[in-house]
Amino acid sequence: MRRSRWRWWWVPIAALAVLLTVLTVAWLMFQHIPAWYRPPAVAPPNQQRVRDDLVATLGSFETRLGTEGRPFEFRFSQDQINAWLAVREAIWPASREWLPPALSDPFVAIETEGVRVAATYRHGGLRTVLSARLELAADPDGVWVRLVDVAGGELSVPTSWVQEQLAAMDGGAWPAGKRSKLQLGGDPLPQLRRLTDGVVFPNAWIWENGKQPFRITDLRFVPGTVVVVVQPLPRQGTTRLSSQGPSGPPQATR
Secondary structure, three states: OHHHHHHHHHHHHHHHHHHHHHHHHHHHHHHOOOOOOOOOOOOHHHHHHHHHHHHHHHHHHHHHHHHOOOOEEEEEEHHHHHHHHHOHHHHOHHHHHOOOOOEEEEEEEEOOOEEEEEEEEEEOOEEEEEEEEEEEEEEOOEEEEEEEEEEEOOEEOOHHHHHHHHHHHHOOOOOOOOOOOOEOOOOOOOOHHHOOOOEEEOOEEEEOOOOEEEEEEEEEEEOOEEEEEEEEOOOOOOOOOOOOOOOOOOOOOO
């Protein structure tokens, strides 16, 4: 009998060892910095160059929007976007409020079907990289967006928790069911809690500087670059221009 009992003692010990191993691996995955997360550090002497690039890019977009008269392609590179984010506080001091205090060093990675957005999270002695992967597509009816995954380091966050956080934003900072002041047409902004299933955002907006309306009719992604196809609209076009979007990814016109 004693020999039989001894044989079973290893079961709880082995189970505990497995549990500790799993927790250790999960903790390491949670704190792991993904290889693709590389926010740039722009030294002060180079900040003016980045600011000039941003001003030139926005100026080029506004000029083409007001003079093209037909759909055109506009490209943004991953390096450009991340450099702009790196110097945002030097350009707009109020941008410190864009992120909660626990988040810093935002970064965007452009992939073949959408983007990854990430930031460093710090709380007490905890430090990790929080990231979200978004699939995006567009056609003349709207911009389709689906939240594919949220992760801490390399460890995926449960979908139920993500939906709870998004629902809280619907009831607070995000004006779900309402229209933006720069939106053209009557469709309201979608509920963020539905992002995990995919939602359609309105694609007709007004460029505030020149009060020029436009529509996004296509999005194309190659690693490191996003191509936006923009259709300028008549300035007097204030009728309903955005229709009810599709239930899944739109078939973007190529």
